[in-house]
Amino acid sequence: MRRSGFNLGLWLLLSPLLLWLLLLILLPHVxxxxxxxxxxxxxxxxxxxxxxxREFFQEPLYWRTFARTALLSILATAxxxxxxxxxxYYVAKMLRGRIKNALFLLCLIPFWxxxxxxxxxxxxxxxxxxxxxxxxQWSGLSETPVELLYNDGAITVxxxxxxxxxxxxxxxxxxxxxxxxxxxxxxDLGGSHWHVMxxxxxxxxxxxxxxxxxxxxxxxxxxxxxxxxxxxxxxxWFTEQIYTQFITRFNWEQGSxxxxxxxxxxSLIVWLGLRLSRQSFAQVxx
Amino acid sequence: xIDLECRELVKTFDRFTAVDGVSLVVExxxxxxxxxxxxxxxxxxxxxxxxxxxxxxxxVRIKGRSMLGVPPNRRPVNMVFQHLALFPNMSVAENVGYGxxxxxxxxxxxxxxVQDVLSRVGLGDSVDKRIDQLSGGQQQRVAIARCxxxxxxxxxxxxxxGALDLKLREHMKVELKKLQSEFGTTFIYxxxxxxxxxxxxxxxxxxxxxxxxxxxxxxxxxxxxxxPFVASFVGENNRWRGRIVHRDLEGRxxxxxxxxxxxxxxxxxxxxxxxxxxxxVFVRPEMISLSLSAAHEEMxxxxxxxxxxxxxxxxxxxxxxxQQHGSDQEVAVNLPQAAEFSGLSEGAPVxxxxxxxxxxxxxxxx
Ligand SMILES: Nc1ncnc2c1ncn2[C@@H]1O[C@H](COP(=O)(O)OP(=O)(O)OP(=O)(O)O)[C@@H](O)[C@H]1O
Ligand SMILES: [Mg+2]
Numbered sequence: 001m002r003r004s005g006f007n008l009g010l011w012l013l014l015s016p017l018l019l020w021l022l023l024l025i026l027l028p029h030v031x032x033x034x035x036x037x038x039x040x041x042x043x044x045x046x047x048x049x050x051x052x053x054r055e056f057f058q059e060p061l062y063w064r065t066f067a068r069t070a071l072l073s074i075l076a077t078a079x080x081x082x083x084x085x086x087x088x089y090y091v092a093k094m095l096r097g098r099i100k101n102a103l104f105l106l107c108l109i110p111f112w113x114x115x116x117x118x119x120x121x122x123x124x125x126x127x128x129x130x131x132x133x134x135x136x137q138w139s140g141l142s143e144t145p146v147e148l149l150y151n152d153g154a155i156t157v158x159x160x161x162x163x164x165x166x167x168x169x170x171x172x173x174x175x176x177x178x179x180x181x182x183x184x185x186x187x188d189l190g191g192s193h194w195h196v197m198x199x200x201x202x203x204x205x206x207x208x209x210x211x212x213x214x215x216x217x218x219x220x221x222x223x224x225x226x227x228x229x230x231x232x233x234x235x236x237w238f239t240e241q242i243y244t245q246f247i248t249r250f251n252w253e254q255g256s257x258x259x260x261x262x263x264x265x266x267s268l269i270v271w272l273g274l275r276l277s278r279q280s281f282a283q284v285x286x
Numbered sequence: 287x288i289d290l291e292c293r294e295l296v297k298t299f300d301r302f303t304a305v306d307g308v309s310l311v312v313e314x315x316x317x318x319x320x321x322x323x324x325x326x327x328x329x330x331x332x333x334x335x336x337x338x339x340x341x342x343x344x345x346v347r348i349k350g351r352s353m354l355g356v357p358p359n360r361r362p363v364n365m366v367f368q369h370l371a372l373f374p375n376m377s378v379a380e381n382v383g384y385g386x387x388x389x390x391x392x393x394x395x396x397x398x399x400v401q402d403v404l405s406r407v408g409l410g411d412s413v414d415k416r417i418d419q420l421s422g423g424q425q426q427r428v429a430i431a432r433c434x435x436x437x438x439x440x441x442x443x444x445x446x447x448g449a450l451d452l453k454l455r456e457h458m459k460v461e462l463k464k465l466q467s468e469f470g471t472t473f474i475y476x477x478x479x480x481x482x483x484x485x486x487x488x489x490x491x492x493x494x495x496x497x498x499x500x501x502x503x504x505x506x507x508x509x510x511x512x513x514p515f516v517a518s519f520v521g522e523n524n525r526w527r528g529r530i531v532h533r534d535l536e537g538r539x540x541x542x543x544x545x546x547x548x549x550x551x552x553x554x555x556x557x558x559x560x561x562x563x564x565x566x567v568f569v570r571p572e573m574i575s576l577s578l579s580a581a582h583e584e585m586x587x588x589x590x591x592x593x594x595x596x597x598x599x600x601x602x603x604x605x606x607x608x609q610q611h612g613s614d615q616e617v618a619v620n621l622p623q624a625a626e627f628s629g630l631s632e633g634a635p636v637x638x639x640x641x642x643x644x645x646x647x648x649x650x651x652x
Pocket of ligand 1: 299300302304322323324325326327328329330331478
């Protein structure tokens, strides 16, 4: 009797979470999968078909965009890690007290404004009549106005910038939890900066690095705003293709297939990343 | 041969002087302790020796070589940290081998030396364990082995027993001393526990507020304290305020305490011991002999009779509080374990005596 009572309480407590998972995550995806596997044969008549997936592989524009999105996302994630690690190490290990908190806050400040405004900031800097272009002309490095927007570089810069916070926060948190005396012991026993970093700091920071990378990668892969604004019409970002299929072409079947493919891609890459860094998902997310 | 030498080391943290002009000389193979209360600057001093802090003034020399500007990873000293700082992501063997790997020692030799040092500290069968599978005392020994395997000129230990419980601490005290004499390495040992310092060391420096009050053998500190701080910090004491009544030709002082007891004491230092000078007198409870009859076998200068006010039972360290007849003076005395004292009760008459050179008088400047 008591056991069933206990179970009932547990289920009641879990119900909001389960409902959320079911209604907002599981159902839409199942629906997405079902839609992606059908084909319209006549108005309001559908049949099972793999045609949408076949279309993806047969049309080079689609799978090239897909591969390009994946590669640029990986590149942006790696760059974010490379930039965020020294910054986080400096904030977490070299600074103390007031200035440490102040700098940490400073990292957060850009994220108080919306992503749209932040991206617009980059456009102001990089466009043909923008700040950087004017600076180049003024200093004599360039004769004519330079267009720095609408290329892969601009997209990458924007992606790294908009994802930085999600790398810095987990990194600072894990690095902060590393006991200073471990680092000192590393030096005391004869280690160089390189050894201490490689054998003591990085193994300790690994869970933070991996969870930061997963977050940044997923956000980047699914980002729509930044690639569209900074990359222009031809930015060839996969979320744009999905948007086009759903909204412009009104081809829900094709759009759903793209959505499922994107989901599979991100799961695959995250799984590979975890395997390569020998971390478990539970460990990284705790 | 001198392994380590410091001259006039000073370290200031924004206006607060943590170490204030410390000089010390440690001979090869010695067990040197630095004893002092919490916050007196012990760790700061040790961190300057290891190279983690740069002194504002003064110099550190190891084996005659100046350590000015030499980073921690190039100094021939190793440190056992206050909280051990074992690397949690490495096994016992990897922890101990860390320093050897840094020196590009061949893998076969690393394996042999790690195995060797671990069996010498009694952990030969824990080589492949993870750090969190070891007990506190075992972790302690891994931390020490990790340094000793590098055969440093000087090993620095910062309160290494602080985190252990009392029983284990007593055990490790013996163990550490044994390790030190086996390896023959120079140990510099920080502690705030006087019994650790007295039991293990060849020489002890007593530190207070950033300065060394006295450096000497454990016996020196215990029997011949040079400052009131050393007298009160090392061992237990009766501590009385009083005034010099008379100074005899041998330099013995006759002192009258505020509570009205008269006693003979020896002066620490000279030049200040004039009649009328206010003094503080320290007498250890274990220096006073207690007897139930007036006839003492030894005739000490200081003799008094009184009655038992209180008995503080603490096993072998039990004490009796005695009040002198004719004054308010209370004296704490160690209770001997002999059978004749087992029936001692409050109010019983007793006789105390102790020699004048076991009561130390220091000038008291109000
Ligand atoms: N980095 C620092 N910045 C400012 N003050 C410091 C710093 N390190 C130590 N101090 C101060 O110097 C004094 C001595 O510190 P230290 O750590 O040397 O004491 P300790 O003798 O080792 O004490 P304990 O027995 O508690 O470990 C303390 O008052 C401490 O507040
Ligand atoms: Mg300390």
